[in-house]
Amino acid sequence: MRSIIKITTLLFLMLSCQDKKALKTNKDFITYKIKLATSQKELKLIETELEKYNYDTIIRNNLDAISDKYYDLEKFEDYNRISTTILKKSKKINDTTGIIEGLCKKGAYYSNMYRLDSMYYYYTKAENFSLETKNKYLLGTIYLNKAVINQNLNDYYNSEKNSFEALKILKNKHNYYLLYNAFLNIGYASHIQNDPVEAIKYFKKALEITDKIENKKIVLSLKGQVYYYYCLAYNKKNNYEISLNYAKKGLIIDNFKIKDPHVFCNLNNCLGYSKLKLNDINAKNHFIESLNIAKQTNNILAINTSNLYLSEYYLKYNNLQKAYEYSNDALTIANENKLTDDKLKTLLLLAKISPNKATTYFEEYKTLSDSIINTERQTRDKFARIDYETNEIISEKDSIQKEKESILQQLWSISSIAVFVILMILLFYFIKSRNIKNKELKFIQEQQNSKEEIYDLMLNQQHHIEEGKYLEKNRISQELHDGIMGKLTAIRLNLFILKKRKDEETIEKCLPYIDDLQNIEKEIRQISHDLNQNVFDDNVTFISIVENLFTMIKGHSDIEFKLKVDERIDWEIININIKINIYRIIQEALQNIDKYSQATRVNLNMNKKENEIHIKISDNGIGFKIDTNKKGIGIENMKKRMAEINGKFILESKINKGTTINLIF
Incomplete structure (x- = not known):
């Protein structure tokens, strides 16, 4: 299923790049630079340059081209960001085409992420908007993408229906790539619904139209893909000879083994399967070759198809061990990658390989089959709800628009009164707020004056304290100098007796006193000096x-x-x-x-x-x-x-x- 999604993800991108008229303006050079840009960095610089201009259809076309470049570079988050920008800005200027483009690009983004519900939501919105505004610019592409979604939900009836709707619009637009996919979708839906004749009819139309596709790089792969579908249809009719011939024709179109391994594996497996059904023992070689190439390219679907065919081959020739090994590998891959169709086929095959466990495999098959049916039913209900809710939104939008116009008329009738009342309230508020502000300023001024007075009082108080300390220091200094120093000096002078009496006894008695008096004198002088010195260092600050x-x-x-x-x-x-x-x-x-x-x-x-x-x-x-x-x-x-x-x-x-x-x- 996912391979079909990836093929059709490009439908919108290819169409949106066409018919962009070059305008002779200063923006032409930017358009030229976008064409030459090859990296994410270059594209972001061009985005910055475009921000200088007001959004219009020319800017939209440039953003459209940038988003497509991001998609080619697989920078899908940047692609989504630009798509959102186109959608939002187009709504602001009522650019119908831009709105539809933005919605379709959002759908393409979620298609790449395999978020079918979000993809369906955006394409449904784009469809309703296109029908509402009668802008069919992208309507054919929208129907075709919805057909792909239906196909992935196994809703082949609606897939066929939407593909026919796309054909009605696209047949006169000469977009052959889109027509090719529409024919292929219808053919595949007929094939699944057991109508191989109708399927072959539309596969033939798809093959014929490939000659008109201008992109020659992909034409041969598209032809090879049709031959693969031919093989599926003829296998369903049990006409393995014709299936064998179509597989051979497809393989000689081009060197797909090198250029398109995906197409090669599909055709080579079909060739091997036809040989298996025609009892050709060499069928195994084709399956093994496809399996090896698929593993090299990490093609999960082809790997599992090869495993299943090899298991069926060994079962036919009674090599049950080999048959079981390949079936078990297929079951493991199906579980890891949530390939429910492959898992169902594998369970049926394992029931044939291991009859003693057949009951277990059949029960698991039935449980999974019922689960798939319930899931598909719930998903279809969900998508039907999206259709309903989208239509409801459009209806509500119309109703709201009418109510809006009625309300606007009522608003105009009362707007004059409302404006007058508001002006009066504002005037009253202005006068009151001015008075309050004046009072606040007056209070702040008074508070400032009070603070200055407090600080002055603090300074005066500190000044008195320092003045008292100063007087006390002077008093102590004077007392030390004039009182104690005078007395000590007198004592020292009285000891001058040593000048008269120098006997050993007198000297022995006086020397200690003289030393002590000199030490005391030095100490008192130092204290006196320090006290007076500190007085001049202290300031009232x-x-x-x-x-x-x-x-x-x-x-x-x-x-x-x-x-x-x-x-x-x-x-x-x-x-x-x-x-x-x-x-x-x-x-x-x-x-x-x-x-x-x-x-x-x-x-x-x-x-x-x-x-x-x-x-x-x-x-x-x-x-x-x-x-x-x-x-x-x-x-x-x-x-x-x-x-x-x-x-x-x-x-x-x-x-x-x-x-x-x-x-x-």
């Missing part, structure tokens, strides 16, 4: 405020804090609102670390990178799962504050590996 947060936590915790600040950051020029938000985020982060992290070390790094400031707060605490843990209001507030200053908030945490917060603004 943003960093001071942040450091104060560390101090507050250190008062009740053993956490070690490390602050690293990039000297290039000038906090004085940074907006107050930004500093307040950053301060609050750092404050919240440190409080969370203190409460929950169980950390022993916290690093706070501030770096400048081009026009951004990066702040990284990291701890070595227990961490938490970001995705599963319920996020508290603190983290949400941090995110909102960063969003308010158009910054980035990045939170990272791993169990037992700590938590890191990155602020970028």
